[in-house]
Amino acid sequence: MTLPARPLFQEPLPPGRARLLPWASVLAGSLATTLPWNASLGLLPPLGLLLMLAWRLLAPLSLRVWAPALLGLFDDLVSGQPLGSAMLLWTLAFFLVEALEARSGMRDFAQSWAIAAVAIALVLAGGRLFASPLSAYVDGVLVLQIILSVLLFPAAARLVAWIDLKRAR
Amino acid sequence: MAPSRDRRPGFSRRAQYSLFLTYILGIAGAVVGGVLLALSTFNPVAFNALRAAVAELTAPPAALLAGAGSQLASVPDAIASHFQVRSENRQLRARLNQARGALLAGRQAQIENARLRRLLVLRDRLPETIAAARIVSTSASSTRRFGLLNAGSFQGVADGQPVTGPEGLIGRVLYVGPDTARVLLITDPESVVPVRRTRDGRPALAAGRGDGLVDVRTIDTADGRFRPGDLFVTSGTGGIFVPGVPVARVLRAGTDSAPARPFARPDSLDVALVHRAFMPPPPAPPAPAPEPSPTPTPEP
Numbered sequence: 001m002t003l004p005a006r007p008l009f010q011e012p013l014p015p016g017r018a019r020l021l022p023w024a025s026v027l028a029g030s031l032a033t034t035l036p037w038n039a040s041l042g043l044l045p046p047l048g049l050l051l052m053l054a055w056r057l058l059a060p061l062s063l064r065v066w067a068p069a070l071l072g073l074f075d076d077l078v079s080g081q082p083l084g085s086a087m088l089l090w091t092l093a094f095f096l097v098e099a100l101e102a103r104s105g106m107r108d109f110a111q112s113w114a115i116a117a118v119a120i121a122l123v124l125a126g127g128r129l130f131a132s133p134l135s136a137y138v139d140g141v142l143v144l145q146i147i148l149s150v151l152l153f154p155a156a157a158r159l160v161a162w163i164d165l166k167r168a169r
Numbered sequence: 170m171a172p173s174r175d176r177r178p179g180f181s182r183r184a185q186y187s188l189f190l191t192y193i194l195g196i197a198g199a200v201v202g203g204v205l206l207a208l209s210t211f212n213p214v215a216f217n218a219l220r221a222a223v224a225e226l227t228a229p230p231a232a233l234l235a236g237a238g239s240q241l242a243s244v245p246d247a248i249a250s251h252f253q254v255r256s257e258n259r260q261l262r263a264r265l266n267q268a269r270g271a272l273l274a275g276r277q278a279q280i281e282n283a284r285l286r287r288l289l290v291l292r293d294r295l296p297e298t299i300a301a302a303r304i305v306s307t308s309a310s311s312t313r314r315f316g317l318l319n320a321g322s323f324q325g326v327a328d329g330q331p332v333t334g335p336e337g338l339i340g341r342v343l344y345v346g347p348d349t350a351r352v353l354l355i356t357d358p359e360s361v362v363p364v365r366r367t368r369d370g371r372p373a374l375a376a377g378r379g380d381g382l383v384d385v386r387t388i389d390t391a392d393g394r395f396r397p398g399d400l401f402v403t404s405g406t407g408g409i410f411v412p413g414v415p416v417a418r419v420l421r422a423g424t425d426s427a428p429a430r431p432f433a434r435p436d437s438l439d440v441a442l443v444h445r446a447f448m449p450p451p452p453a454p455p456a457p458a459p460e461p462s463p464t465p466t467p468e469p
């Protein structure tokens with residue numbers, strides 16, 4: 001993944017806006033579920049979660065450790081999950097990434113992708129346990145949703161890298 | 170990517186403490202999330218006002234996009250139907266000829282039904298339409314199945330009212346905001362609708378499965394098997410759903426429960442009608458007013 005460097009002499013964003021961009025992109029990702037999909041099945045990947053993990057894995061300092069709780073609260077308000085589910089699970093995913101990162105040395109994108117895949121699968125499975133009774137027939141859909149989300153992660157990472165290029169100083 | 174060393178604060182006490190504080194805040198966020206989750210599990214209506222407020226903001230752009238999207242989506246349909254029109258026309262003529270007799274019998278039955286009802290002085294409640302609105306979005310990334318209706322308490326929509334589409338029952342209103350209402354679709358795993366079979370009036374429950382189908386379950390002990398193609402309509406039991414609205418068609422045979430496909434497909438949800446709850450529960454009796462202390466009336 002090589003992106004063109006910022007043109008010479010172009011000023012980076014002012015620090016306020018640079019700190020706002022990761023938050024704004026994750027919130028926009030959460031809002032994707034309110035668009036008129038009219039889906040009979042919950043197959044839409046959780047774009048907010050994908051963007052948040054991409055920020056954490058590609059630009060570790062862009063989001064503080066307390067950010068996923070607030071971002072998850074907003075995601076719960078728009079996604080239809082019980083309130084507090086993403087708040088808890090996103091924070092736990094953040095800590096999981098933190099723990100894996102502390103034990104790994106050099107890391108290429110494939111490893112970042114694998115870490116993100118584990119986090120996505122755990123968060124989506126946890127959300128299913130919290131939201132729907134065990135007797136519901138949603139597990140096949142859930143597996144499909146996890147696969148779709150994992151496959152979409154590189155695109156989210158690409159988007160985050162592009163935003164980060166505008167933002168970095 | 171090299172591991173980032175930026176989180177190591179070095180010897181600065183201030184940097185160490187502020188890093189420690191961010192972790193404390195992170196853990197606190199998780200704990201608060203857990204508490205909120207427990208609250209919303211045991212009391213699902215607890216945060217409805219907050220959700221309704223957010224839905225109020227997200228509904229208008231979704232409504233705009235839904236209008237544009239449905240017009241775009243209708244283009245391939247229009248092209249396809251243009252080529253099918255001739256063969257379909259022939260089929261429909263044949264079917265009309267077959268149905269003429271049944272139509273005559275049905276008219277007679279309707280007239281007789283009306284006469285008998287007048288004879289019985291039956292008190293009917295007619296389904297009263299409160300609002301017609303679009304379903305602008307559904308919970309596309311969650312395992313729950315909710316829809317967002319573009320009409321709310323300003324239009325007279327209230328909690329618990331049934332929502333029907335042109336094909337059949339969609340669900341019922343869960344909570345309302347000023348201009349939006351959240352609809353629990355019948356395919357949601359927590360939704361249960363009392364239904365009866367059109368063929369013989371056998372009562373059953375249609376419980377959502379979460380995968381776009383509903384399970385039709387028996388509620389009586391009488392022997393009765395569900396056959397593929399059995400049609401179920403709302404029975405009106407429980408007082409929420411207007412009776413006689415199509416709900417689902419059974420897909421596979423079953424004895425105690427059988428999967429059925431709802432008539433209103435959630436992926437083609439567009440326009441929906443909100444009806445008044447068929448027979449809402451009586452309002453809670455007013456609290457007894459405190460008795461005024463008896464004052465001695467002067468004897469005349």
